[in-house]
Structure formats: structure tokens, C-alpha cells
Amino acid sequence: MARILxxxxxxxxxxxxxxxxxxxxxxGLTTVETSxxxxxxxxxxxxxxxxxxxVGEPKQMDNTASESEKLIIPFLKQLETEFPNIPIKRVDERFTSKMAFQTMIDSGLKKNQRRNKALVDEISATLILQSYLYSK
Known part of the structure; x- marks a missing residue:
């Protein structure tokens, strides 16, 4: 089997x-500069x-696309072009940032460590992946 990213x-x-x-x-793998x-x-x-x-799919509470979705669409097209043999699935990412922050608190990270936005992003990606694995 291969990995899911x-x-x-x-x-x-x-x-x-x-x-x-x-x-x-x-x-969690890492956090990279989007560029x-x-x-x-x-x-x-x-x-x-x-x-x-x-790929996380940001949605509003009423299930409509969030404002940031329009930034993700060009990335999805580029991802499809660069990796035509790897399929892409979208996963609802509502609340993942809040859940990531709570995970950091629950794991005992100090306040200055919780300010690390890169770590929040990596934990959010892990939560997206974990929710997908649970749903399988």
C-alpha cells in the first residue's frame, strides 16, 4: 500500500x-511555505x-464554501496537472484549527509553543487525515 497525504x-x-x-x-509531516x-x-x-x-475543504456553518475556497481552486488545478496519477479527495475541515489548538493545550504545550502557527497547521492536517481514516 501507499501513503495518503x-x-x-x-x-x-x-x-x-x-x-x-x-x-x-x-x-504530522511538516509545515511548508505555500510558495x-x-x-x-x-x-x-x-x-x-x-x-x-x-485536501481540506473550508466550509461555512451552513455548508457553503468559505471565502478561502477560491484560493484553493487554483492550487487544486496545479496539483492535478503536476500529479495526474494521484487522485485528490476533499475533506471538510471545519473546526480543525480550533481542535488543533485544543490538542496543543491538552498535550501540555506552553503558551509560547501554542503560538506556533506552523504547528497548528500541521496538527490541522493530521486531524483532516484522521477524520478521513475514521470515515473509511
């Missing part, structure tokens, strides 16, 4: 999470087998 796309930074090869465990995302994914997929990209 989750992407919590952001304007400045993008959080990434990945499964193990058996697709049982979701783990470097495609090149990072090219390097990663050259070393690791990835069978699916999960």
Missing part, C-alpha cells in the same frame, strides 16, 4: 500530514509512494 492549504503556510504505509496511523508546496510534494512523492491527496 493530507494538505491543510493556507495562503502563507500549508500543513501536511501522512499515513503510514498500511494507512492506519495519521502523523514551496509543489516542489516539496514533488520531492516527497519521488521518495515515498502516495496514492491519494486529501
Amino acid at each position: 493530507a494538505i491543510d492549504y493556507g495562503l502563507k503556510r500549508t500543513g501536511l500530514a501522512v499515513t503510514d504505509e498500511l494507512q492506519i496511523i495519521a502523523s 514551496d508546496l509543489i516542489s516539496f510534494l514533488k520531492e516527497y512523492t519521488a521518495k515515498e509512494s502516495v496514492e491519494l491527496f486529501l
Whole structure:
């Protein structure tokens, strides 16, 4: 089996999470500058087998697309072009940032560590991936 890679796309930074090869465990991978995302994914997929990209889908409470969705659409097109053999699925990402912050509190991180937005993005990607694995 190959890995599933989750992407919590952001304007400045993008959080990434990945499964193990058996697709049982979701783990934070890293956070990258969004401008470097495609090149990072090219390097990663050259070393690791990835069978699916999960991309967070930001939604409003009424289930309509959020404002940031229009920023994600061009990225999705570029992702499809650069990686035509890896399918893309969207996953509702409502509340993942709040849940990530709560996870940081629950795990005992100090206040200055919780200010690390890159860590919040990585945890958010992990939560997106974990919710997908639960739904399978």
C-alpha cells in the first residue's frame, strides 16, 4: 500500500500530514511555505509512494464554501496537472484549527509553543487525515 497525504492549504503556510504505509496511523509531516508546496510534494512523492491527496475543504456553518475556497481552486488545478496519477479527495475541515489548538493545550504545550502557527497547521492536517481514516 501507499501513503495518503493530507494538505491543510493556507495562503502563507500549508500543513501536511501522512499515513503510514498500511494507512492506519495519521502523523504530522511538516509545515511548508505555500510558495514551496509543489516542489516539496514533488520531492516527497519521488521518495515515498502516495496514492491519494486529501485536501481540506473550508466550509461555512451552513455548508457553503468559505471565502478561502477560491484560493484553493487554483492550487487544486496545479496539483492535478503536476500529479495526474494521484487522485485528490476533499475533506471538510471545519473546526480543525480550533481542535488543533485544543490538542496543543491538552498535550501540555506552553503558551509560547501554542503560538506556533506552523504547528497548528500541521496538527490541522493530521486531524483532516484522521477524520478521513475514521470515515473509511
